[in-house]
Amino acid sequence: MEIATEVATPEHVEAALKAGVDYLWIGARSSATPIVVQSLADSICDLRFEISNLKGILIKNPVNNDAGLWIGNIERLEKTGVPVIAVHRGCGHQPCWAMAHAVRLARPDIPMLLDPSHMSGDAKKVPELMKKIEELGLDGAMVEVHCRPEEALSDAKQQITPTQLGNTLDSIVSRLCLASLICPPSEEKELNWLRAEIDELDERLWETISARMDVSRRIGKWKKAHDVAPLQPKRFQQLSEQVAQFAKENGLSADFAQEVLKLIHEESLRQQ
Numbered sequence: 001m002e003i004a005t006e007v008a009t010p011e012h013v014e015a016a017l018k019a020g021v022d023y024l025w026i027g028a029r030s031s032a033t034p035i036v037v038q039s040l041a042d043s044i045c046d047l048r049f050e051i052s053n054l055k056g057i058l059i060k061n062p063v064n065n066d067a068g069l070w071i072g073n074i075e076r077l078e079k080t081g082v083p084v085i086a087v088h089r090g091c092g093h094q095p096c097w098a099m100a101h102a103v104r105l106a107r108p109d110i111p112m113l114l115d116p117s118h119m120s121g122d123a124k125k126v127p128e129l130m131k132k133i134e135e136l137g138l139d140g141a142m143v144e145v146h147c148r149p150e151e152a153l154s155d156a157k158q159q160i161t162p163t164q165l166g167n168t169l170d171s172i173v174s175r176l177c178l179a180s181l182i183c184p185p186s187e188e189k190e191l192n193w194l195r196a197e198i199d200e201l202d203e204r205l206w207e208t209i210s211a212r213m214d215v216s217r218r219i220g221k222w223k224k225a226h227d228v229a230p231l232q233p234k235r236f237q238q239l240s241e242q243v244a245q246f247a248k249e250n251g252l253s254a255d256f257a258q259e260v261l262k263l264i265h266e267e268s269l270r271q272q
Contacts, residue, residue, distance in 0.1 A: 002022040004021065004022060004058060005024065007040060008030045009039075010039055013043040023058055024044070024056075025057070025058035026057065026059045028062060031060050031061060031063075031070065032062040041076045041079060045080050057080070057082050059077055059086060061087070061089060061091070061099060061100070063091060065091045065099050067102035086112045086113070087114075088119075090115075090118065090119035093118075093120060097197045100112065101197065111140070113138065113140045114138050116129035116132075116143060117144035117155070118144075118158065122157060123149060123160045127167075130168050135189075135192045145159060145160055145161065146161065147161065149161065209264065216272055217272065223272065231269060239261060243261045
């Protein structure tokens, strides 16, 4: 069985290589600091006599949404002469598909794995996220698995069991076998990337609207307690002017922006 271990310091690198580890993996927090990544790359270069069995370096995306930083880290590690593999784990349990898409377009030669465990932070969401491997043409996955997730010492909520992993992989393999018969052109993979970005933006949009309605309900309670009418024309006029300015500055249709504001405002009044 091949083994990968996370490294965060040159000392980790030396110990892992001397132990015969097959793959080194650099986590998202280390990836967020170029100085750390460079020190790890330098350490690998300094220990060339130990890396004859090293098969690859896995580099996760930074915890911050920064495609340029991720690409820079890949380039730093490539100078070691060891194959580099990108691992997309999202940021703060958000997919950040646009970042991964940018890296995929810039470096299609670099294999990219999906980390659905950290991306979701929720074991129940892992199987659904695994479908993105096929949809986006990714090269595999890095999944957290535990025989008894409830007893895991860390990240218990995002770990699945070996049985769940097996069932998920069986489903993916079945779909990939079917896809090999009716394989979509590469252009459709690009469309799937763009749709993934849209889906993520839509989810954020609805979460924002939901949060806005929660604030509206609290405003309604305040107005009721202070005998203030729900509809405040001057306030709505202020919002309308702000939306008009935003639409102008961001290339949006003024009529569209005002219509959206009207619908949101009407629902806010209803919630109040």
